Amino acid sequence: MIQPALIKKQRIIICVLLALISITIVIGMGMGYSSLSYDRLIPTLLGQGTFKEEFILFSVRLPRIFITLLAGMALALSGAILQGITRNDLADPGILGINSGAGAAIAVFFLFFPIKAGSLVYLLPLVAFFGALITACAIYILSYNRKTGLQPVRLVLIGVGFSMALSGVMIVLISSAERSKVDFIAKWLAGNIWGSDWPFILAILPWLLILIPFTLYKANRLNILELSEPVAIGVGLAIEKERISLLITAVALAASAVSVTGGIAFIGLMAPHMAKALIGPRNQLFIPVAILIGGWLLLFADTIGRNLVDPGGIPAGIMVSLIGAPYFVYLLLKK
Template sequence: MIQPALVKKQRLILFSLLALITITIIIGTGMGYSSLSYDRLLPTLFGQGTFKEEFVLFSIRLPRIIITLLAGMALALSGAILQGITRNDLADPGIIGINSGAGVAIAIFFLFVPINNAASFVYYLPLVAFIGALLTACLIYIFAYKRNQGLQPVTLVLVGVGFSMALSGLMIVLISSAERSKVDFIAKWLAGNIWGADWPFIWALLPWLAILIPFTLYKANRLNLLGLSEPVAIGVGVSIEKERIVLLLTAVALAASAVSVTGGISFIGLMAPHIAKALVGPRNQLFIPVAILNGGWLLLLADTIGRNIIEPDGIPAGLMVALIGAPYFMYLLLKK
């Protein structure tokens, strides 16, 4: 049974995170290459702005803010699931190569598949990314699994890092003979540039989260049991491998759908669950909602800061997150 004091604390933290997200959205909406006055924000939102104000708000700012928020949520939840099923605090879809697998699939699709309909291209991207990420995750799982000992958490991270480096090299080979415009796109994707900043990308990403977030919350107790030792989990009737595979597919789908529109962003899935656990404890029912909002806010904050440091292009959100996440990863690595 979850203590009422912890539930109360979780609700307070969730409310605080929602307030932080709202404040960041308001600040981010008014900042940028084409500024929007804060006193004109509400009138423009309700259709009383000029053509320029409405174009800046509805065609430039809001789509980017929403896609960044959704992608951060998906990456944070993916990281939380991976850490739970592997019992490894260093697991993250970017670090262990899942994002790289999605990136290679997107690169192959973008470079070699003729695109006749731009509208359908948007909706194909998450599916293509999922296939690439799934193949990568299966290979990593096979290499990290030992028949008599089960999944090896440390081995999984090491194998994943190796796959990530190998797939990054494959990406460079793929783009070495491509057209300049396509090379520029892949380069921006690798840097974690929020490129899918338009309403169709939101509609392409939203169904994945609408289905997989409630599904993960439904499976939260299973994740608690998977965090125990295997004999204990088996003793209470958990089919370990079946649950791991289902949850691994969920984590891969979340990560692939996010990076298909935001590029190669790492460390959100590492930091957000850890911060959430530090705030409300390790129970998945408690920390997963906190991690989801925390991940969305972290990526939104990184993108808001990054795009306003240097005008007009700014610094990619993936690089901003890496500036914080890489030292944090090293800290966890030394601690463990």
């Protein structure tokens, strides 16, 4: 049974995070290459703005803000699941090569099928999902030992190897491609938020609406999986069945996010750790907190990055990496 004091603490943390997200959204709506006066935000939201103000807010700023927020939530939840099923605090869809698998699939699809960036938007998450799923299955098989089960350290090492190899494959693929397609893949690799229109929100939102409740439903099983395998077997848990279903969930979340945001790592690493530090390791408590932290981190990184340099800004993936890479090294040395 969860103590009432912990539930109250979780609610307070969630309220604080929602306030942070709201403040960042308001700041993001006003800041940018074409600034929008803050005293004009409410009239513009109510449909009383000029054509320029409404275009900036509804066609440029708000879609990007919501896409970034949703993608950060998906990556954070994916990282929380991966850390649970692998019992490895360093697990993250970017570090383990899952993001690179999704990216390689998108690169192949984009380069060898006659489409333009932005078209077939609802198909891209599916393409990314199959690429990420194949990569995740290969990593899982190679890091699994019949006698000792899943090897957490081996999983990270193999995942890093896959990530580097697939990034190399993408570079080889774009070396002979058209200039416009090369630019798109290069932006994707840097973690540039390229999906910045309302259809992209509709492409990622259903995945979250289905998979967040599913993960919360599986939270208690995830708690058991984080214990040793003999304990999990002793309580009657079907370990492999639960691991596979949760692994597919984590892959789907990561794929849906990177299909519209590009290759972004470390959100799935940092958000669960920060949530656990705030509320404790029980999945029922920290997963909702981790989801909000992940959304805020990516939103904050993108808001800062796109306003540092005009007009293109610094990709959100690079901004997150500037924070995440030292944090990864700190965890590696600590663990």
